[in-house]
Amino acid sequence: MHVLVSFLRNCLNHQDEKIVAYCCMVLSTCLNPQRIKELQEEHNLNTVLAILKAYRRHSESEWVFLIVTNHLLKCPELVKAMYAKLSNQERTLLLELILSEIDGNNLDISEEMAKFLSNCFREKCQAVLNLASTVNSDNEEALVIVRLLDVLCEVTSNTGQLQCLQACPDLLEAVVSKYKIHTLKNAMTI
Structure with missing residues (x-):
């Protein structure tokens, strides 16, 4: 089994778009809930990352898109x-x-996914505030935070999914407190 997984991972990393597409056709046919569960295991995450990287290189490939x-x-x-x-x-x-x-x-966001995304945003939202005040900040990290905010906003626009985020009351509290701290720091430097 490890040889097959290694072979498929090599095919996913191949530069030829057809090889990647054929590999994804095979993967798509083979994936079921049990195999998805197996992909969550630490030793299989490289395969998942290879799928995502294949999508990044060949975003027009329908098969890669379908797997993702x-x-x-x-x-x-x-x-x-x-x-x-x-x-x-x-x-x-x-x-x-x-x-x-x-x-x-x-895609419906589960409460578990909403909590995960809100925690990611909560932990890193300072990066967006820092972007405005520093010259040498990490723009890529700030872009991730902006995309997280876009996702959270989209979730709140759907009344069926809004409840998932309402189960994360510390999200608003964390954002407001980080904004206050940032504003206070800027006022002290002026």
């Missing part, structure tokens, strides 16, 4: 595991995919 949207994004545990391993550019791509799927009514 029909299988990977629908599993909150897998999204959490992927998110932790991604660079800021890759996180932005993942969040843009989530946003497009929510916007197209193809």
Whole structure:
């Protein structure tokens, strides 16, 4: 089994778009809830990351898109595991995919996913405030936070999914307190 997984991962990383597409056709046919659960295991995350990177390189490939949207994004545990391993550019791509799927009514955010996304935003929202006040800030991190905010805003625009975020009352409290701290720091430097 490990040889097959390694072979598929190599195909996903191949530069030839047809090889990537054929590999994704095979993967799409083989994926089921049990295999998605297996992808969440630490030793299989490289395969998931290879799928996401294949999407980044070949975003027009329907098969890669279907694997990501029909299988990977629908599993909150897998999204959490992927998110932790991604660079800021890759996180932005993942969040843009989530946003497009929510916007197209193809993805319902579970309470677990809403809590995860709000925690990510809560932990890093200072980056957006720092962007406005410093010259050498990490623009990629700020872009991730902006995309997180876009996703959270889209979730709140759907009354059915709004309840997921209402279960995260500390989100608003954290944002307001970080804004107050940032404003106070700026006032002290003037």
